Amino acid sequence: MKNIMIENREGAEKVLLVIVKFKKDKVRWSIDEDVNEMKELIVACGGEVVDQLTCSVDKPTASHLISETRVKDIAELCHAQAVDTVIFSHDLKGSQQRNLENVIKTKIIDRTQLILDIFAKHASSKEGKMQVELAQLEYLLPRLVGKGIELSRLGGGIGTLGPGETKLEVDRRRISQRIVKLKRNLSEVANQRALKRKHRKDKGVPAFSLVGYTNAGKSTLLNTLTQAGQVTRNGLFTTLDSLSRQLVLPNNQKIILSDTVGFMHDLPHHLIEAFHATLEEVQEADVLLHVMDVSHPYFRHLKESVEDVLKELESLDKVTILVLNKIDKLEDREWLKGFEKNFDNAVCISAKTGENIPELLDKISEMLSSLIVEINVDVPISRMDLVNLAHEEGEVYSIKYYAETINIRAAVPKNVAGRFYK
Ligand SMILES: Nc1nc2c(ncn2[C@@H]2O[C@H](COP(=O)(O)OP(=O)(O)OP(=O)(O)O)[C@@H](O)[C@H]2O)c(=O)[nH]1
Ligand SMILES: [Mg+2]
Numbered sequence: 001m002k003n004i005m006i007e008n009r010e011g012a013e014k015v016l017l018v019i020v021k022f023k024k025d026k027v028r029w030s031i032d033e034d035v036n037e038m039k040e041l042i043v044a045c046g047g048e049v050v051d052q053l054t055c056s057v058d059k060p061t062a063s064h065l066i067s068e069t070r071v072k073d074i075a076e077l078c079h080a081q082a083v084d085t086v087i088f089s090h091d092l093k094g095s096q097q098r099n100l101e102n103v104i105k106t107k108i109i110d111r112t113q114l115i116l117d118i119f120a121k122h123a124s125s126k127e128g129k130m131q132v133e134l135a136q137l138e139y140l141l142p143r144l145v146g147k148g149i150e151l152s153r154l155g156g157g158i159g160t161l162g163p164g165e166t167k168l169e170v171d172r173r174r175i176s177q178r179i180v181k182l183k184r185n186l187s188e189v190a191n192q193r194a195l196k197r198k199h200r201k202d203k204g205v206p207a208f209s210l211v212g213y214t215n216a217g218k219s220t221l222l223n224t225l226t227q228a229g230q231v232t233r234n235g236l237f238t239t240l241d242s243l244s245r246q247l248v249l250p251n252n253q254k255i256i257l258s259d260t261v262g263f264m265h266d267l268p269h270h271l272i273e274a275f276h277a278t279l280e281e282v283q284e285a286d287v288l289l290h291v292m293d294v295s296h297p298y299f300r301h302l303k304e305s306v307e308d309v310l311k312e313l314e315s316l317d318k319v320t321i322l323v324l325n326k327i328d329k330l331e332d333r334e335w336l337k338g339f340e341k342n343f344d345n346a347v348c349i350s351a352k353t354g355e356n357i358p359e360l361l362d363k364i365s366e367m368l369s370s371l372i373v374e375i376n377v378d379v380p381i382s383r384m385d386l387v388n389l390a391h392e393e394g395e396v397y398s399i400k401y402y403a404e405t406i407n408i409r410a411a412v413p414k415n416v417a418g419r420f421y422k
Pocket of ligand 1: 212213214215216217218219220221231232233234235236237238239240260261262263325326327328329349350351352353
């Protein structure tokens with residue numbers, strides 16, 4: 001699908017940033033944090049913020065989200081600064097976006113559109129492109145409904161089907177069909193991934209998944225540990241696809257390490273849904289490596305946002321190693337020791353310089369041994385299902401059949417061990 005968001009013209013597009021804050025919201029993000037992140041997103045889209053304005057909203061209005069006075073302020077600023085695009089830090093309904101455009105006479109974009117635009121720019125694999133297109137179309141579809149009202153007016157009075165509406169219905173049908181096709185193709189991709197994971201599981205190779213806020217250094221760490229050659233860059237949402245590599249630990253144990261798309265606070269819901277196939281790597285992982293950029297001024301908030309996304313993926317309870325990355329950028333490291341002590345499994349590293357990587361590898365080995373338990377158990381002769389379970393989930397040392405019992409000796413994942421003792 002054509003890139004529907006900011007188009008990169010010659011020179012940067014002049015942007016007016018509108019930060020929307022709801023008075024009664026108990027938000028953990030300060031205005032500065034919102035401004036900084038929105039600016040990074042805008043830069044990633046090829047825009048340049050020429051001015052900014054904060055709208056403190058008591059009650060959002062159905063028509064424009066913000067008050068009419070503020071809409072006028074924005075229109076004046078746009079005129080004075082020859083702004084090309086106004087970008088809202090809060091999502092807008094289709095009707096609000098159109099109403100704002102009618103008054104302000106400038107292109108209006110919301111945060112979700114901005115994020116979708118970056119994703120569209122960075123998607124390179126077939127799967128990545130399909131996932132982005134799905135998210136874009138799902139964003140677009142409900143917004144076309146509003147346009148229908150407008151276009152049908154052009155068509156004439158009650159009962160007349162205007163040409164605009166006919167075209168709109170065709171567009172809507174085409175988009176809906178395309179969504180169905182993309183979902184079907186993506187579910188095939190998900191099946192292929194599931195099959196690959198099953199092969200790995202059959203071989204008993206544990207899966208570790210790198211997760212974290214965008215730009216935390218996940219891909220850099222994958223490269224340092226496995227020479228994967230993953231693209232890394234100082235910017236938001238560099239990686240969109242999941243990439244898995246084998247890592248052999250110093251004690252010769254093998255694991256699979258996967259890199260994936262970075263998270264962000266208030267990530268649009270249908271983006272998470274569209275990236276279902278990619279994010280399944282996280283959901284299916286045995287252990288998560290949560291990579292944090294500790295040189296980021298608000299890294300504690302970023303950690304909470306990552307945990308929000310993990311919760312949405314039902315993966316917050318997974319065994320997790322907290323990887324406190326970019327320590328080479330810190331002048332003072334004393335406070336970090338205190339922070340590290342708050343967690344059972346935290347390791348301070350620099351993925352870039354390689355500092356403390358051996359400690360991280362030790363931690364990975366340690367987690368690995370805590371995931372597996374050895375069992376030596378007698379089960380009733382009728383319980384062949386448990387023999388199968390031992391073969392499927394673990395490493396079988398011996399199976400001995402007696403008159404009424406079966407003796408199973410095996411190493412199995414901790415989370416299934418209990419089933420043998422019921
Ligand atoms: N100084 C320093 N820079 C680092 C370190 N790790 C990563 N970086 C830099 O941080 C930037 C982001 O790194 P990436 O590895 O692309 O980050 P990511 O988490 O994969 O980001 P996304 O793919 O966007 O989610 C790059 O410029 C890296 O060179 C580190 O330990 N120290
Ligand atoms: Mg990356």
